[in-house]
Amino acid sequence: MAGGDRPVAMQSDITIRRQSRTLQVQQGSQFLLFDTTGRLLLTSELGRVVRRGLNHRMLEVKVHRETDGQIWRSYRDLTEQDKEAQLKAITAVIRQAYKTSAGADRDWLERVLQWSGSTLALDETAFRKVYKPVSILPPDQYHSVVVQVAEGCSYNQCLFCDFYRDRPFHIKSLPELAEHLQGIRDFFGERLQDRSNVFLGDGNALVIPTTRLLTMMDLIQQNLNPMSDTMAAFMDTFSLERKSTEELREIHRRGLDVVYVGLESGADEVRNLLKKQGTASDAVEEVSKLKETGYRVGVILLVGVGGKEMGPIHVRETDRVLSQLPLTPADIVYLSPFVLPKNPAYIQQMHEMGMTPYSPEEVQQEWMGWQRRISSLVTAKVTLYSISEHIY
Ligand code: SF4
Incomplete structure (x- = not known):
């Protein structure tokens, strides 16, 4: 209807x-x-x-x-x-x-x-046949069709990130992708029409070499039309597989429209603590390239990470870096309240460095301050990215 x-x-x-x-x-x-x-x-x-x-x-x-x-x-x-x-x-x-x-x-x-209850429960088995767990998505991508062109994250070492520790990084071969796409079509059936775009999983799909990525996007377009008219993906800003401006322009022309970048913090001290590779300046360079080549971007910041001692530098440097990003009203800055990862390495590191983590209530307070401050700093939309609310 x-x-x-x-x-x-x-x-x-x-x-x-x-x-x-x-x-x-x-x-x-x-x-x-x-x-x-x-x-x-x-x-x-x-x-x-x-x-x-x-x-x-x-x-x-x-x-x-x-x-x-x-x-x-x-x-x-x-x-x-x-x-x-x-x-x-x-x-x-x-x-x-x-x-x-x-x-x-x-x-x-x-x-x-x-x-x-029992027939609905069969969805769990059917889903597992097609997908590795869809561990996280940006909040505005919950209604996409996820296509796991790759599984996991090629880096997988950020201290705060538990999302892909259960799987080795793997880029699907073309036959694997064709089978995955058929599985997706069978799994969704008529529900495919409820979906409006495609999200390329998992953690940093843009690490896939450009020629291969373009071939994969073509295959997706042959199988998932029309929702594949617009595609989205996460991108890290430090991989050796960084894309040139020409490559990014071509990938955009072929359908990738929105790219989400985990900046986490504009302070290199905080990024180092998190074992996030590359510098904040690298991130500014990559986001600027994305904007220059026509993408909408989502920039993700971790509010409350690094604890109280790093709080002031986290705020100051993030504000400085955000003011350098050529964001427009079509872009989004996501403020993600920091949640302690299951992996104990982050908290051990905090203890070793004598840092005091924020309590969940203090993170909430921080979040409200960040929301007010950053909304007056950028023209992009500023919104919540709660990993606790993720469901696909
Ligand atoms: S690059 Fe992203 S997906 Fe990979 S470990 Fe870091 S935060 Fe997680």
Whole structure:
């Protein structure tokens, strides 16, 4: 169905709203969202949202409001038992809605009712056959089709980053990519139409030599049209495989439109502590090249990393570096509240250097200060990048 909102149908206290690719069902303060196949996408109610990923992971986000006005969020993966209970409660609401529904609403609700906890759980196995875990995406890429042209990160040593420690870096061969693309088409089925662009995984796809990358992009375009009209990827700013201006221009012309760069900090002292290779000046050079060759960029900063002793230099040098970047309103600066990695190396390093980490509450305070400061410093949009909220 093309077009925007459909007329609202009311059954007792239940409201159903059909949109072109989603079905919304509301009962009181509970809001449910389903895709065209009838799979649950999210449920929300009074400060609690549960989002369901493609692999049947269900992430609960709760918003807490303190009496002093402070707002904070907590995150939890639902256990199998919790999922079952949640889905049963949702099914009860949908059964009630179904009884008094008619026409296209009824057809869609029928599709929703075809799913149960156990059939939805099969998505996990199906997803695993096609994908290595999609460990992280920029927040505006959650609705892309991820294509893992490479697996892992070619560097994989930043102290704060746990995302790809479970896999060796590997660039897919063309036959492997063709099989992966077929797997993606089979896995998504008609849900492919819900996706608007392609994200080239994993951690630094632009490390792939240009000729090979262009061939891979061609293959993606043959298989995932039209969502492959725009593509996005992470890029590091230190690899030996740095692209020339001509190469970047050609890659852009062939469909890569948005590039995300983990600057983390403008202070080399902080970057060194994190074992982030290259200097902040290298990052300025690479981002400038990206802008010159037509890309939109997302620059990611880690708020609260390096602890209290490094706080002032982290702020000062990051502001200085940001003011050198030729960012426009089409670009985004992401402020990512620092979360301690599972890998103990970062915290050990902090102890050895006698540094005092910020508490999660202090990171939140820092984040608010960074948001205010940087919003007045750049014309780009400044927004939250919470790794705790990531779900694909
Ligand atoms: S370059 Fe990026 S993906 Fe690789 S280890 Fe560092 S932060 Fe992680």
